[in-house]
Amino acid sequence: MLKYQKTGLYFSQILLSLILANSVQAFSSESHSQTTEKFRQIQQPIPVKIAVTAAGLGLIGLEIWWFMFSKPKAKQATQIQDTQELEILVDGGYEPNRITVNSGQPVRLKFYRKDPSHCLDKVLFPDFNISKDLPLDKTTTVEFTPDKPGEYTFSCGMNMVRGTLEVRG
Numbered sequence: 121m122l123k124y125q126k127t128g129l130y131f132s133q134i135l136l137s138l139i140l141a142n143s144v145q146a147f148s149s150e151s152h153s154q155t156t157e158k159f160r161q162i163q164q165p166i167p168v169k170i171a172v173t174a175a176g177l178g179l180i181g182l183e184i185w186w187f188m189f190s191k192p193k194a195k196q197a198t199q200i201q202d203t204q205e206l207e208i209l210v211d212g213g214y215e216p217n218r219i220t221v222n223s224g225q226p227v228r229l230k231f232y233r234k235d236p237s238h239c240l241d242k243v244l245f246p247d248f249n250i251s252k253d254l255p256l257d258k259t260t261t262v263e264f265t266p267d268k269p270g271e272y273t274f275s276c277g278m279n280m281v282r283g284t285l286e287v288r289g
């Protein structure tokens with residue numbers, strides 16, 4: 121799994137435990153109010169309840185933002201003499217899965233495939249007529265020169281796992 125997906129899962133867990141903590145608290149304060157005055161004094165002050173609820177709502181907001189608006193960060197290829205080079209790890213997906221290169225300059229992408237899944241044994245750059253086999257535990261070099269700025273997709277053989285190549289003018 122990719123890093124940001126893991127982080128998303130992590131947020132879900134925090135969120136779930138907060139909601140649980142909140143409902144347990146609501147339940148216990150309800151039963152307190154039905155019992156004697158002594159117990160009522162133990163109840164958490166309202167500002168604490170508001171703070172906990174606000175934190176929970178904040179996390180829900182963060183969660184929604186995370187899945188709807190967060191984009192994985194693009195990684196810029198490194199200039200080596202007149203070629204722009206970048207290593208891409210193939211392991212459950214492409215890492216990075218968003219890469220940035222400059223238009224009109226040769227690009228060398230080094231795909232290192234660590235994932236034994238048959239799904240990832242090929243990488244395609246349809247816009248550049250490139251299809252390359254990626255042998256396991258080896259680095260495979262893909263070279264081309266993009267001459268038009270824009271966003272291009274690269275993918276596995278079945279077009280299930282994808283990455284984005286951003287060509288800047």
Ligand SMILES: [Cu+2]
Pocket residue numbers: 238239240276277278279280281
């Ligand atoms: Cu695939």
